[in-house]
Amino acid sequence: DAGVTQSPTHLIKTRGQQVTLRCSPKSGHDTVSWYQQALGQGPQFIFQYYEEEERQRGNFPDRFSGHQFPNYSSELNVNALLLGDSALYLCASSLFPGLNYEQYFGPGTRLTVT
């Protein structure tokens, strides 16, 4: 049973560029959440997708956008990259609705903006 997978593992971009990160949820899961984790900090909620729609959004600008596909996989897009966007981007999947809110995290994508 494959867990949550993310690609790429590492990415280096230049300020002003655009980036797309990808996530495949754990088998059987239908909800994908994205988090940004800066060094030494806890993950910060970006947004959550369910049934191909953005259900919730954290305090992130519109430069951050996403998509969920019919197979439940998801993409995170960041436009006009800033140096401050350098972070570990984590994808977490879960099954909604349910009594168990446990989220399974992928290994993350380390984004460096220079």
Place this chain on the structure above:
Amino acid sequence: GQNIDQPTEMTATEGAIVQINCTYQTSGFNGLFWYQQHAGEAPTFLSYNVLDGLEEKGRFSSFLSRSKGYSYLLLKELQMKDSASYLCAPLTDSWGKFQFGAGTQVVVTP
């Protein structure tokens, strides 16, 4: 606003017990999760409290007091592999939106 406080770092010796406290203030609350994160890796689920009281899971136990906005994670019989960051994460709604603390770095020494 929303606020989660946990100590930055704690050090303990192998075989000892460590208690990581977390106080939280969130606009919504549906339970309290604890995650373990080793350096460079993804967070992994440790425990979940939705009602007040103690939940025990092997060497790990977690306690919740909703009225006080307080939780703790107890790590017993510490092992070197327990050296990691421990994240306190209130679940702020029924959709599964978490608010994470900055994490407590636990250092286990021989």
